[in-house]
Amino acid sequence: MTGFKEDPVLGTNDMIVNKEGSGTETGSSSRPPVVDKAREEGQSGRDMAGNSIHRSGSRPQLDLSKAAIQGNFEERDPTILLPNQSDDISHLALDIGGSLIKLVYFSRREDRSNNDKRTKTLQEKLGISNGSRRSFPVLGGRLHFVKFETAKINECLEFISSKQLHCGGVDVCNGLLGAAANNNAVIKATGGGAYKFADLFKERLGVSLDKEDEMDCLVAGANFLLKAIRHEAFTHMEGQKEFVQMDDNDLFPYLLVNIGSGVSMIKVDGDGKFERISGTNVGGGTYWGLGKLLTKCKSFDELLELSQRGDNRTIDMLVGDIYGGTDYNKIGLSASTIASSFGKAISDQKELEDYSPEDISLSLLRMISYNIGQIAYLNALRFGIKRIFFGGFFIRGHAYTMDTISFAVHFWSKGEMQAMFLRHEGFLGALGAFMSYEKHGLDDLMVHQLVERFPMGAPYTGGKIHGPPLGDLNEKISWMEKFVLKGTEITAPVPMAPSGTTGLGGFEVPSSKGATLRSDASALNIGVLHLEPTLEVFPLLADLKTYEPNTIDLSDHNELEYWFTVLSDHMPDLVDKAVASEGGTDDAKRRGDAFARAFSAHLARLMEEPAAYGKLGLANLLELREECLREFHFVDVYRSIKQRENEASLAVLPDLLMELDSMSEETRLLTLIEGVLAANIFDWGSRACVELYHKGTIIEIYRMSRNKMQRPWRVDDFDLFKERMLGSGDKKPPPHKRALLFVDNSGADIVLGMLPLARELLRRGTEVVLVANSLPALNDVTAMEVPEIVAEAAKHCDILRRAAEAGGLLVDAMITNSDGSKENSSPVPLIVVANGCGSPCIDLRQVSSELAAAAMEADLIILEGMGRSLHTNFNARFRCDALKLAMVKNQRLAEKLIQGNIYDCVCRYEPAN
Numbered sequence: 001m002t003g004f005k006e007d008p009v010l011g012t013n014d015m016i017v018n019k020e021g022s023g024t025e026t027g028s029s030s031r032p033p034v035v036d037k038a039r040e041e042g043q044s045g046r047d048m049a050g051n052s053i054h055r056s057g058s059r060p061q062l063d064l065s066k067a068a069i070q071g072n073f074e075e076r077d078p079t080i081l082l083p084n085q086s087d088d089i090s091h092l093a094l095d096i097g098g099s100l101i102k103l104v105y106f107s108r109r110e111d112r113s114n115n116d117k118r119t120k121t122l123q124e125k126l127g128i129s130n131g132s133r134r135s136f137p138v139l140g141g142r143l144h145f146v147k148f149e150t151a152k153i154n155e156c157l158e159f160i161s162s163k164q165l166h167c168g169g170v171d172v173c174n175g176l177l178g179a180a181a182n183n184n185a186v187i188k189a190t191g192g193g194a195y196k197f198a199d200l201f202k203e204r205l206g207v208s209l210d211k212e213d214e215m216d217c218l219v220a221g222a223n224f225l226l227k228a229i230r231h232e233a234f235t236h237m238e239g240q241k242e243f244v245q246m247d248d249n250d251l252f253p254y255l256l257v258n259i260g261s262g263v264s265m266i267k268v269d270g271d272g273k274f275e276r277i278s279g280t281n282v283g284g285g286t287y288w289g290l291g292k293l294l295t296k297c298k299s300f301d302e303l304l305e306l307s308q309r310g311d312n313r314t315i316d317m318l319v320g321d322i323y324g325g326t327d328y329n330k331i332g333l334s335a336s337t338i339a340s341s342f343g344k345a346i347s348d349q350k351e352l353e354d355y356s357p358e359d360i361s362l363s364l365l366r367m368i369s370y371n372i373g374q375i376a377y378l379n380a381l382r383f384g385i386k387r388i389f390f391g392g393f394f395i396r397g398h399a400y401t402m403d404t405i406s407f408a409v410h411f412w413s414k415g416e417m418q419a420m421f422l423r424h425e426g427f428l429g430a431l432g433a434f435m436s437y438e439k440h441g442l443d444d445l446m447v448h449q450l451v452e453r454f455p456m457g458a459p460y461t462g463g464k465i466h467g468p469p470l471g472d473l474n475e476k477i478s479w480m481e482k483f484v485l486k487g488t489e490i491t492a493p494v495p496m497a498p499s500g501t502t503g504l505g506g507f508e509v510p511s512s513k514g515a516t517l518r519s520d521a522s523a524l525n526i527g528v529l530h531l532e533p534t535l536e537v538f539p540l541l542a543d544l545k546t547y548e549p550n551t552i553d554l555s556d557h558n559e560l561e562y563w564f565t566v567l568s569d570h571m572p573d574l575v576d577k578a579v580a581s582e583g584g585t586d587d588a589k590r591r592g593d594a595f596a597r598a599f600s601a602h603l604a605r606l607m608e609e610p611a612a613y614g615k616l617g618l619a620n621l622l623e624l625r626e627e628c629l630r631e632f633h634f635v636d637v638y639r640s641i642k643q644r645e646n647e648a649s650l651a652v653l654p655d656l657l658m659e660l661d662s663m664s665e666e667t668r669l670l671t672l673i674e675g676v677l678a679a680n681i682f683d684w685g686s687r688a689c690v691e692l693y694h695k696g697t698i699i700e701i702y703r704m705s706r707n708k709m710q711r712p713w714r715v716d717d718f719d720l721f722k723e724r725m726l727g728s729g730d731k732k733p734p735p736h737k738r739a740l741l742f743v744d745n746s747g748a749d750i751v752l753g754m755l756p757l758a759r760e761l762l763r764r765g766t767e768v769v770l771v772a773n774s775l776p777a778l779n780d781v782t783a784m785e786v787p788e789i790v791a792e793a794a795k796h797c798d799i800l801r802r803a804a805e806a807g808g809l810l811v812d813a814m815i816t817n818s819d820g821s822k823e824n825s826s827p828v829p830l831i832v833v834a835n836g837c838g839s840p841c842i843d844l845r846q847v848s849s850e851l852a853a854a855a856m857e858a859d860l861i862i863l864e865g866m867g868r869s870l871h872t873n874f875n876a877r878f879r880c881d882a883l884k885l886a887m888v889k890n891q892r893l894a895e896k897l898i899q900g901n902i903y904d905c906v907c908r909y910e911p912a913n
């Protein structure tokens, strides 16, 4: 496991563990289900050999039978009583190693489900409430990863206790179970400490540790990660990290090389199917042990840090030392290849003290890393395995170690094999233990149901080992305040040395060795995993495998720097607005400051290491800002601005509709598209636009924007779109059946832009689904707000009114005409669907199940706005007709993306192929 073990590690083929044939009761998926009765009664069973099997009392699934709402039914989040739910929903697992304790725990999420009556009915009307809905065995929530030093086990116990993780029940605040400490509670644990500290856990927390086999856990954890997490695996060559997309269907077999004190090499053939095919006793323990003796270092980190400044040539015997400074060309060895680690010490007339500890440490690190890389390669070769994943305590995200191992594998395999690493590798065991809870449902989770987000629980130092837990918002704020006093400490952990080779390159000199240690020994390069069982892949994507939501890749440092500055510059104004949106109270000011600090800290962390939480795109940064605001309880920063703009726009809507109705079909279509582009100027996320707003009223700006809409636009496929809509000559194409309109901003954008366009589609017999954000982001309109806007607009327009009624949007509206007659035609419906996100951008790999269901019948999608159609999805291809409409409100983006200028427009039409 990831901790150093006391057990000696045996050499090659010393032990075979074949999960399938072993008949053991540990592990997860291959195990036969445990008889419920035995579990309920907490009995111990007997296996075939008569050994007693400890039955875990844990059962993470919710028993919803006889569930009843307690109190007021009309409340937004009423308390639900689950009388039949046992209080053993386990949501904590541990891996207690020699030096670190790794915790994986699950926290329930408050129910964010949309309770709006109107949107509910309309979804029923479209038949999308049941259709594609599955029953989800797993609760929505978050999977957290936390580390403690084993030496500070008290902090760990305190953390568990303060968060009530050992009670196995659901958060008391959520009122589900109100679980008090449960003396029968059992926590899954692996690693040597599961034995060593069992009594301490019993004594301090009243819980028993249910021990799981380390190797079972390791494999279960690795399999889960490789299948369920998008940017989990990466290569690391010459200081460059590159994520590798694993193919679910082509994952096995792989070689898992776990470098703890010793090294285990495990061939993994499937879930629960693995065999320990080899190992070596020269591992992390060897490096640490020998290093300690030779350098007098006190800790592993210290030793590793020394190596950063070392030069192994003073102590290693190189090919050049033997060949008088020249290469040994005949067998392809250059002069700088290590011929013999520590070999120079034989002939040098030196004592140990004459060598620098730095050089010794580096020589040792290279000796051990190359050796492991070579043995791993040979074993992969032996079994015809192409992929090797390295993990364990020894790796801990240390760039130079990864480079060294990668070089070895690359060198020996002549580039045929790749060494890969896992971002969560430090948590394989803990995750595996977590997976071993019976019938978790977790193993069935798919990539799109897990969203990795930046860790929001402070400390915000980029995930250093946790100190004392922070209980509530107030503590979180105090924590942020404390760090202002300490100035720069809040920013990211030690920076990675800039990459760049020495010129020697290759096997001899990995490049990422710098003056400072960039190790993940203490920093967690992982976020919080949000489990969103209702998320689905947008079914109209042409090719999920090649789909990349982000147009701007922030691994380009210039880009990152630019967007970092944009977001930083926007901060003061955003904080002002946020504070004002919460009444400008002292409490709001405190929260505002804390938000600014937390967000800055995240940005600083990402500047240091952009790939810290997987591949970083602009959409992730923009979402991070919204998540940070929510973290400090800013519910909707632009609420009043949105309201004001909605009202102003609704007031001029009747005139606009009248004007449109007086036009020919062709002119009207053009005017409508112009209207959408012009109204997209109302974007409070763009610095240029915000400056504009100080210069005129909403309507003045809208008029000015309309007047500037001369064609051709910078990207102008209007004629193609018009032909599809209106045909050419006598040919009248059939209308689209259903259009999904991804709406963007409040105010003019939706009222004077997208709604009139929706009305035109409805008039032509196309069903319209307005797709809006689930949660607020900047001034974007949310799905909760749209029905209100539609209801207002419908007062002035029969087409909208009837469609909205048909879609169930107007629950309180008249169902008779003003002359008293009933409607006799059955108009196509207008409905609203929440997209599942709370960001100005949209990642179509992860949308709400409602949207996925609504998309089934759709043959046209219209993506509007810079966030949804330029920053993301600009290059996305769909299986139906797609129209992308946006005004570019940023000069740099305009230049980069469309070789144009700020305020240029994009009307990109791509027919279904």
Ligand SMILES: CC(C)(COP(=O)(O)O)[C@@H](O)C(=O)NCCC(=O)O
Binding pocket: 566, 622, 680, 682, 683, 684, 685, 686, 687, 688, 744, 745, 778, 840, 864, 865, 866, 867, 868, 871, 886, 889, 890, 891
């Ligand atoms: C956040 C946004 C994507 C929102 O644009 P929208 O989707 O509303 O058209 C956009 O405002 C943006 O990229 N802003 C940052 C760049 C700037 O201030 O110029």
Ligand SMILES: [Mn+2]
Binding pocket: 683, 744, 745, 778, 779, 780, 840, 865, 867
């Ligand atoms: Mn927007």
